[in-house]
Amino acid sequence: MNEILDAILAPDTTSADFAGLTIPESYRAVTVHKDEAEMFAGLATKEKDPRKSLHVEDVPVPELGPGEALVAVMASSVNYNSVWTSIFEPMSTFGFLERYGKLSPLTKRHDLPYHVIGSDLAGVVLRTGPGVNAWGPGDEVVAHCLSVELESSDGHNDTMLDPEQRIWGFETNFGGLAEIALVKSNQLMPKPKHLSWEEAAAPGLVNSTAYRQLVSQNGAAMKQGDNVLIWGASGGLGSYATQFALAGGANPICVVSSDQKAEICRKMGAEAIIDRNAEGYKFWKDEQTQDPKEWKRFGKRIRELTGGEDIDIVFEHPGRETFGASIYVTRKGGTITTCASTSGYMHEYDNRYLWMSLKRIVGSHFANYREAWEANRLIAKGKIHPTLSKTYTLEETGQAAYDVHRNLHQGKVGVLALAPEEGMGVRDEEMRAKHLDAINRFRNV
Known part of the structure; x- marks a missing residue:
């Protein structure tokens, strides 16, 4: 790994130099263990601690298959989804790996007693498998997290509809919280040149998810002048939705x-x-009963901010x-993307408020390659910016996941x-x- 890092840090390393590097037999990775999947049984969600379930350990480098790439993760x-994996909710991810492992002899690699997690990366391509032409050793890349097989016609209008669609590093193994990651070549995109490694790695999943959910025709198809209610507007997803609304001429109402x-x-x-806490909104009277009076109070507050709209x-x-x-x-004829x-x-x-007012609920999940590419292109052009607030070491990933779990982050x-x-x-x-x-x-907030 030291030779790989030296090559990345050197200013004059060529593609041929990268291709000539020896791939190590093992690498450090953040994992959960299959035999610990019941370790939090009986505990409330908030009491489950990622620091106890996430391990940093050496694991073998996986075999490289057709259409795949090994990436040195900076x-x-x-x-x-890293939090969900770490607390084994709503289910253990080892069920995902077992099912994926049954698909083919190649996917059997993913069904292991440990799961290397993580659905973002910025790094450098080390090796590519047969059939990869667009990328080569030495390319500086980021990766989106859509893994598809595309052997069914269902996915060829929108790859998110592929029956074998999965989220890399969550529903597959060999994710990005590691020194090396295994990805499909159609997950790769150019690293934005003006960003550091950690800044470039941060937008991937949430930026692409927000783009599809809000901007794409597969989501809300936002247009200029739209009033957009954004929950958690400073968080991982919401911070990108807020930027897309502002960049697209819409009016974000940030909660x-x-x-x-x-x-x-x-x-x-x-x-x-x-500020929902300062204004005291409580949409549930108890665990079973919502409070429509609070909905109405919330709607009145929104109209105060939008000039009555x-x-x-x-x-x-x-x-x-x-x-x-x-x-x-939501207004009559409006859209709720979820x-x-x-x-x-x-x-x-x-x-009654949905059907009689002709509103639409649109389910949205990550993004297809084109949507992810467009979202990354906006980052590369400086139209949308990373919302990185803090950086941890690989050994501190448990604490990082704990902070996200407890909403202690921005x-x-x-x-x-490797950086x-x-x-x-x-x-x-x-x-x-x-x-x-x-x-x-977002730094040092």
Whole structure:
């Protein structure tokens, strides 16, 4: 691994040099163990501690197959699916790996007693398998997390509809929280040249997810002038939705949980902000009963911020806690796009406000390659910026996941893999200087 890192850090290493590097037999990775899948049995979700379940250990380098690439990972990041994996909710990810392992002799590699997690990376291609022509050793890349087989016709209009669609590093093995990752070549995209390794690794999953959910025709198809309600507007997903709304001429109504988070939204350029804790919104009277009076109070507050207009699009991801309110406040004919459900999957809402007002609920899950590419292109052009707030070492990934689990973070938290320190990997200093304030907006908040 030291030889690989030296080659990456050297300014004159050629593609041929990278191709000539020896691939080590093993690498360090963040894993969960199959025999520990019941370790949190009986505990409430909030009591489950990723620091106890996540391991950093040496694992064998996987066999490289057709259409695949081995990437030296300089940096990665923690997403909420890393938290789900670490606490084995809503189910153990080893069920995903077992099912994937039955698909073919090649996918059998993924069915192991350990799971290398992580759905983001920025790094350098080391090797490519047969049939890979677009990428080669030495290419600096980021990876999106859509893994598809595309042997069914269902996925050829929209690869997210492939029956064998999976999220890499969550539903597959050999993810990005490691020194080496195994990806399909159609997961690779160019690393934005003005960003450091950790900055480039941070947007991947959440940026692409927000793009499809809000901007794409497969999601809400946001247009200029739309009033967009964004839950968790300073968080991992919401911070990108807020940027897309502002960049696209829409009017984001940002819902946050503290004045600190409200200030981040203001720094992004948002003006309409609701601090739900300060204003005391409680959409549930108890575990079984929602409070429509709170929906109405919330809707009134929104209209105060929009000049009397209702919401055109709701960017939904908390799920159970907020979904009833989201349905209610959306205008007639409006759209609620939903993913993730971090507060619970079993949504409840009053269907009268959906059916009689002709509203639409659109399910949205990650993004296809084209959507991910477009979202990354906007990062590379400096139109959308990373929301990295803090960076951890690979050994500290358990703490990073704990912070995300407890919502102690802002934006995204990064993880250094092979990169020895922050700030490395910038190739376009001139462009970086133009956007430095925006790049650092979430830092040290």
